[in-house]
Amino acid sequence: MEPVAIVQGTAVPLDRSDVDTDQIIPSDWLKRVERTGFEKGLFSEWRDGEDFVLNNEDYAGANILLGGPNFGTGSSREHAVWAIQQYGFAAVISPRFGPIFKNNSTKNGLVPVEVDIETAEALMAAVQADPTLEITIDVERATVEAPAIGLSSTFDLSESIRHRLLNGLDDIGLTLQQVDKIDSFEGSRPSYMA
């Protein structure tokens, strides 16, 4: 994956709670065996509705998706992350993520910005009022800032995920450095296990 240090730009406000991965990428899209081409499937059912926020010209070109609580709950489909990224988003902000979605995001370099509820609500209101509001997410410092409204907040990011995002590290390669430990663990498994 590509390293990511700073995400700077504007955001699309998706003001709903419990946006599940079935909505992010409906199941018809899961039949593909490729890893690319999912941008058209992003919210494909909602996008048919004219007033869906992604269709609002004012938010064209945004690279941050601003969601409500429980964003990305439900299915484990990593296709949801691929679709969001391939559409052009580099980060998602939400007060609470579905855990598998959050984990999948970090494996692909999509920054999951889990902020407190007050920050999320302040950003939502501000972006709805002003689509050009500039937001900066700094992975190194784990901060999200919108100077125009005087907002500066931190978000929860573990040291190991920060390190991986900043360096674009491949988890498998890292784990295989521990192959001796895996070998010796295997030697100690109970014999009744296959």
Added chain:
Amino acid sequence: MDTSNSAGSSGPKTLIEKVWDRHVVHAAEGEPSLLYIDLHLVHEVTSPQAFDGLRLTNRPVRRPELTVATEDHNVPTADIDQPIADPVSKAQVDTLRKNCDEFGVQLYSMGDINQGIVHVIGPELGLTQPGMTVVCGDSHTSTHGAFGALAFGIGTSEVEHVLATQTLQQSAQETMAITVNGELPEGSTAKDVVLAILGAADTGGGIGAIAEFRGPVIEALSMEGRMTVCNMSIEFGAKAGMIAPDETTFEYLKGRPNAPTGAEWDAAVADWKTLRSDEGATYDREIVLDGADIVPFMTWGTNPGQVAPISANVPDPADFDDPGASDAASRALEYMGLTAGTPLKEVPVDTVFIGSCTNSRIEDLRAAAAVAKGRKVKDGMRTLVVPGSGLVKQQAEAEGLHTIFTDAGFNWREPGCSMCLAMNPDKLAPGERSASTSNRNFEGRQGRGGRTHLVSPAVAAATAIAGTFATPADLD
């Protein structure tokens, strides 16, 4: 106490911590732990990009014999001797076949007696055992926790990681106890237990935690019932749900194809008996329910936490204290085409689906058949009964359940995921309403514009007969 902190500590431990600690290959301060994976289940939807990744990096599957694959999500449930009609579905299934062949992974294909929904075949073949770590690129992997395994869903990048290394990097989770005391009233089932838990925990209540289900109501459940409960752990956000193994578990496993035998069996059981939470072990979160309050439940909205007793009315969004929940309820009612105050039992249903990894096991089919027996499906009702696996189908047919269903006017199908997520031809049309024994009532889950209500198999069967939501007791 985080599970990570418990490694090496000598205090009382929960079941969750015991199983976690047994699998730590490597742990270091501030990093996720590296956990060994005992069983990796694979299906056609979330694996193609992972196998591709292995090919690109020239990596083999580290332990193909701990990896088992099946075809389930895309498979048609009728005319399975014909090629799959949808070319995209066919390509995905063909890709799995090619990958399993190339990487030496056991695959159960359509038409094989062992083929079926991945979470049905693991337990049924005795692959899933107490104390194991089980993963699959599918969120309902939590099902296997019914055996006291630590089982959870992973994304495609992690599927590739497990294929390549037989391990996963996992951050510490909190522990959550969900205790169901007392006894269930007559007519309530395991599905009602988990719907009641969902109502109490809400869709996000388990985020960041692994849950242990316990208490007299849980202990009294069969393995099928326990699997139904653990299956839906992910619907309140828990990473996994577990139940301590006991005699019911051992009884179920004994003699299954992949279960240990002879002296190994005795050693295994002795070991498995240690897999229970110690006296005095503490949990980070706790929910306590009284079994006596668990009546037949159903969902009325578009997430699995939006539940109500079947005897209740469609709720009024104005009655929710939390503004977020109130908004979500209004949106859900609009999508579902429901009016606040309408008795749920008066809502007409178009389609009844009995199946999915939540409720497609033999006991589920028996419960539905007991209701269907000697009765007739309401005119115009579309019905699908989809057994979870080839073995479930065979057993049901040996017991004559299929004739009970077909005599009553139900449609009897071949095994697969089917209308649980509508990746195959079994779909709801826009605006159609289903009573479904599956696990997700998200917008469009069973077909674009479709409206899904989650219920137990007995309620699904009774609803097929009544034409509106009904419990078996309502039919008399």
